[in-house]
Amino acid sequence: MAEVIMPKVGDAMTEGKVVRWYKKAGEAVKKGEPLLEIETDKVNLDVEAEQDGTLAAVTVEAGQTVPVGNVLASVLAPGEKAPPAAKAAAAPKKPEVSEPEKGQQRRRTDKKDSIKHTTGEYQEAIEQQGLRKDRTAAPSANVVALPEGGRRRSSPLARRMARDLGVPLEAVQGSGPQGRVIAKDVQNFRGAAEAQPAAAAPRASRVSAAPLMSTLPALEAKLVPLSAMRRTIAKRLAESTGPIPHFYLTADYDVTNLLSFREQVNAIEGIKTSVNDYIVRAVALALHHHPYVNASWGDDGISLHGEVHIGIAVSTPEGLITPVVRNADQKSIREIGDEVRALAEKARNRKLLPNEYQGSTFTISNLGAWGIEEFTAIINPPNAAILAIGAVESRPVVIERQVAVRERMKITMSCDHRVVDGAAGAEFLKTLRQYLEQPLRLIV
């Protein structure tokens, strides 16, 4: 008969818990077969049978914790009979003094086999030595300082990318150790250089054409892996046009007065505003008159939002994101402008925090800077509507039977028909007209 005891695994172990038995009493077992799983304060381990036979006298059930050396069960050799119960539940005995024969010694060596096992002990060793962090990670003492004003530090990949993309490496701010320019820095630099500020809406005539290229670079065919951001965009927009019944309303606004008003504002020293800042303010005020547009559809009812938070679509190298100007109805044009520019900058550097891009009640997308005359935008759920702002253009219009040249801008509103009906949307656009065409209303 061989006793199955709670093994001592590691010097600090005094007791162990039986997690479960793989074998029942009376079941045949083979040498080396796991009998039960035990749990110490560090690891879980299997206890194996020391010999062929039958499992008998299981005295400790799953869930019980017993001291090291305690008898848990016994394995009877083939043909052997179970001893009286009293003997099987004998007093605990120390594994150190038990059976100092060959097989036992080998089993003790085996206990150190498991990688899982040494990991727990490693933590203990670290604590014993008062070592907080891993010693091999210490930086090398033989750092050779590069001379001041010498060559920029940069990774080979960053240099290759800069070469391929035509980015001047010396213009890139390095984020690696000792200012090393790494691949991410080159990507961000390139992204920032390419992304037009989506929030600004200069006149169409000022939109510059694509840069002329003397030689056409070779086009590259490749599969661009989906980034987490691109996946989210795809998922959310599909969610939008799928279940949301969209309809669209387009209005043409005369913003001649607005532009001259802005010119006067920008003439004040230290103030710089963009047309988009006025639009955000106008929309925020107009929403006050039309709570059903500042709303969300839900299965239990339509939520009318008590606050006006305007999401602004910003393009980044990775894709679209909509930072939010909170309580835009309570902010001045200047405050809105400063906030939008700060958020757009953060968005392009991927520094936006969740509370800076979540929780909008209404969204504005402005492609005026790209010279887009008009377009339709897809609703940003759970908003009930979105405005697509086109470019400001000088156009001939008839005023009191006279042809005049005026600055005009088209705005298209996409509405969730479950929340906003056609007439309600049209009323909102009408209110918006008062603010955009009589810009003094924005400040009085």
Add this chain to the structure above:
Amino acid sequence: MAEKSYRDAIREAMIEEMDRDPNVLIMGEDIGVYEGTFRITAGMLKKYGSKRVIDTPIAEAGMAGTAVGMAMLGLRPIVEMMTMNFAIVAADQILNHAAKVRYFSGGQVDVPMVIRGPQGAGVQLSAQHSQTFEAFYGHFPGLAVVAPATPADAKGMLKTAVRGKDPVIFLESAALYGMKGEVPEDPDFTVPFGESRVAREGSDVTIVSYGRMLQLSLVAAEKLSKEEGIEAEVIDLRSIRPLDLVPTYASVARTHRAVVVQEQWKPFGAAAEIAASITEEMFDELDAPVARVTGEDVPMPYARNLELLATPHEPQIIGAVRRVMYRE
């Protein structure tokens, strides 16, 4: 497939090869009557008799030299070193004879022999008996050097070693003997030398290792995935000579960063060779210096806590990954 321990996989490979070819024999200290210090050769003396399972005196140079002679004359000896540390005594036989005879004889004489045994730390055998030798043997042309990390590879590569024409240094790890894994039953299952494998797929960083450290790297990779969202690709080199770095290069081309893990001393170790090769071949793809995770530069302490502190654990690998990803 059946689940077997690394230890049983090695024994099974030897038994299958001894059954297959009467020229295969094993020799070593305490491998017969005592059945092996780590019980690798349990039951083999009884099965094959003392002509093919030879208990030797404590004389490693004699064992290795005898094996070279046997191999030159057509036998296929497997020499078990109780630990690879003892083979240092036989270095002249291994490096100057086993590794050179085919070259010296103009290809006329093969030396099909295997020197196998455990190496490395983890079981408190102190400074003289805990060393690793892959870099030492990997330096010499004429030898094959392998360090399997799984039971299946242990079996498949040992069979390849026995069937080959050249001397093979077969490096096991005492700390892996109890590890279990699926092992193919096919008696002709072999794993070729010089073919590394992707042990875990990932896209953020490449971790390169072999032997026991491969298992540690996999544990670290899972932790990185769970706790930091970093997906590490883990490459198992399997053999040190011939060294196959092609999958490593392909991986680095995608991840742009590499961490090489070896168990022991940093200076002139296998990780140095691997890191230098990556830098030579993949320079333009690297976004960070290749990082090495190695043991402490001290003779291996006996004390359990100090032994643990002197060998790499997951925190070092995770720390190195964070460094090459600029997450510190």
